[in-house]
Amino acid sequence: MPRIAIALGAGVLIGAISPALASDEKQKETCSVTAGIVSQAVAERAGGADVNAVKDGFMTGDSAVAEKYQPTVGPLVDWVYTLEAEVIAEDGADKTIGATYEKSCLGYDP
16 A cells, blocks of 8 residues: 555656656756847847847748747847947857856746
8 A cells, every 4th residue: 555655646746846847948948049049149249230130030041040939039139239339349248148148047937
């Protein structure tokens, strides 16, 4: 009898953990993809690209992000264009800003 209770308890625990793990994996994926958007937007802005051209690049063609991430493109690119020009111009700013964004995103708990 105790074996059945242990097995049932383990099954309930695994059932409760699995959605949390799936949720964590989705959040990690989302944060990774959106951090890539931020990094690329920083690099393109540093290269002199227009805000609308950057947005269009993420929405169409071979470099388009997956449809589920397209609603994030506008706000993320707009945010990048609010950053101080001196910060964008720093060497490695695309990687630094993208990594900082991803770290913040991973720490977000809705």
